[in-house]
Amino acid sequence: MSKLAAFGGTAAVPQEWRRVEWPLVEDDDRKAVIDALDSARLVSDTDGENPVSVLEERWARRFGFEHCVAVSNGTAALSLALSALGIGPGDEVIVPALSFIATGLAPLHQMAVPVFADIDPVTFNIDPDDIERRITGRTAAIIPVHLHGAPADMDRIMAIAARHGIPVIEDAAQAPGATHRGRPVGGIGAAGSFSLQVSKNIPTCGEGGLLVTGDAELARAMRRGRQFGEVIEGGRERDYISYGLGWNHKMNGLQAAFTTAQLARFDEYESARQRNVTAFLARLAELPGLRVPTALPETTHVWHILRFRFDPAAFGLDGVRPEALRSALRRLLRAEGVPMSQYQLMPLPDQKVFVDRIGFGSNYPWAVTGAPGTVAGAGYPVTRAVIADSLTLQKRHLSPASGDLLIRYADAFEKVWANPDVVAALAKATS
Numbered sequence: 241m242s243k244l245a246a247f248g249g250t251a252a253v254p255q256e257w258r259r260v261e262w263p264l265v266e267d268d269d270r271k272a273v274i275d276a277l278d279s280a281r282l283v284s285d286t287d288g289e290n291p292v293s294v295l296e297e298r299w300a301r302r303f304g305f306e307h308c309v310a311v312s313n314g315t316a317a318l319s320l321a322l323s324a325l326g327i328g329p330g331d332e333v334i335v336p337a338l339s340f341i342a343t344g345l346a347p348l349h350q351m352a353v354p355v356f357a358d359i360d361p362v363t364f365n366i367d368p369d370d371i372e373r374r375i376t377g378r379t380a381a382i383i384p385v386h387l388h389g390a391p392a393d394m395d396r397i398m399a400i401a402a403r404h405g406i407p408v409i410e411d412a413a414q415a416p417g418a419t420h421r422g423r424p425v426g427g428i429g430a431a432g433s434f435s436l437q438v439s440k441n442i443p444t445c446g447e448g449g450l451l452v453t454g455d456a457e458l459a460r461a462m463r464r465g466r467q468f469g470e471v472i473e474g475g476r477e478r479d480y481i482s483y484g485l486g487w488n489h490k491m492n493g494l495q496a497a498f499t500t501a502q503l504a505r506f507d508e509y510e511s512a513r514q515r516n517v518t519a520f521l522a523r524l525a526e527l528p529g530l531r532v533p534t535a536l537p538e539t540t541h542v543w544h545i546l547r548f549r550f551d552p553a554a555f556g557l558d559g560v561r562p563e564a565l566r567s568a569l570r571r572l573l574r575a576e577g578v579p580m581s582q583y584q585l586m587p588l589p590d591q592k593v594f595v596d597r598i599g600f601g602s603n604y605p606w607a608v609t610g611a612p613g614t615v616a617g618a619g620y621p622v623t624r625a626v627i628a629d630s631l632t633l634q635k636r637h638l639s640p641a642s643g644d645l646l647i648r649y650a651d652a653f654e655k656v657w658a659n660p661d662v663v664a665a666l667a668k669a670t671s
């Protein structure tokens with residue numbers, strides 16, 4: 241049994257392996273950006289082909305979406321989808337209690353109140369039963385998130401939404417390429433949004449986002465909202481008339497060109513990632529007290545983030561708090577060179593902005609409906625349990641070349657699990 245690195249042993253993951261390379265920048269990407277720079281078509285505010293329209297067309301074609309509208313980032317994409325669907329003051333929007341903050345902020349940007357629903361303990365995605373419980377006469381949209389790259393339960397969510405006549409906006413920021421019963425996520429609800437932020441599975445060299453929809457009128461509304469409320473049409477000069485409320489949410493041509501080049505390598509990257517991650521998870525699944533993420537039947541999980549849950553009882557540590565086991569494992573694994581991290585330190589409804597109702601002016605939008613704010617520490621038992629007993633791996637496994645690194649990560653897990661007494665002593669000391 242080799243000595244744990246936290247106590248002076250040699251780390252399972254050598255120092256030279258620890259550099260993260262993501263995104264991978266290759267000559268094709270460099271050339272695409274330079275070509276876009278030289279093309280002098282740097283923004284999408286004109287009619288005709290430009291790097292932004294090329295990305296929209298390729299993204300739609302690759303995944304099978306009817307309409308694609310490129311925007312400045314994934315947060316703007318969510319706001320714009322809500323706006324295009326007419327969601328505003330007095331409306332409630334149901335979102336999961338476990339997500340990136342942007343999912344909760346987007347309704348606020350439209351002066352609508354986010355209403356949080358608990359999650360499923362296996363997929364970490366919004367729980368359809370809890371959606372159902374939280375629907376009121378004011379519910380105007382549901383935003384399921386395909387968290388960590390795993391599709392949400394779209395059959396049930398779409399059925400609930402249809403029964404109540406509520407549109408669904410899929411937050412697919414973490415899940416480009418994921419499928420649910422053969423359909424690409426983002427294309428199942430009324431609208432879908434993606435983020436191209438550098439850490440995502442299909443990145444740009446900075447910030448970017450995409451909206452997709454099967455509804456031509458909705459796509460037109462998104463385009464108007466993206467550009468000051470203007471209508472940009474083929475064969476017609478820009479008239480500088482705002483036909484409705486708009487923003488400047490346009491994507492930059494260089495960002496678009498970079499992502500178009502990345503998209504051309506996506507299939508190759510994705511199949512390597514599937515191979516690497518599946519082999520890694522199969523090894524970890526053997527360890528007692530460790531629950532690895534899984535893809536549900538008839539879905540493709542694209543493994544944006546890997547979340548591991550730890551069960552003290554199954555580890556032989558009855559009575560030890562999950563947080564104590566988690567922090568012991570975090571310390572031991574990090575010392576071995578595995579950068580275990582927490583993704584989301586609290587349920588979204590505990591974030592100060594929602595608890596203190598810090599929106600527009602004096603407590604708007606909550607003041608419109610008289611809706612109470614959320615109470616920190618209350619409700620959302622599954623979200624709380626998952627945050628308390630899990631750790632994540634981010635970014636390291638996204639590169640197609642990560643296979644050898646993941647083998648060393650698995651070695652590190654096995655090494656730590658071969659020292660249950662050390663884990664137990666450390667966990668009990670923090671309890």
Ligand SMILES: *Cc1c(COP(=O)(O)O)cnc(C)c1O
Pocket residue numbers: 313314315316339340342343385411413414434435436437447448449
């Ligand atoms: C990254 C992310 C967003 C926001 O995307 P940005 O491009 O960073 O604005 C929204 N939702 C989820 C689930 C995300 O992971």
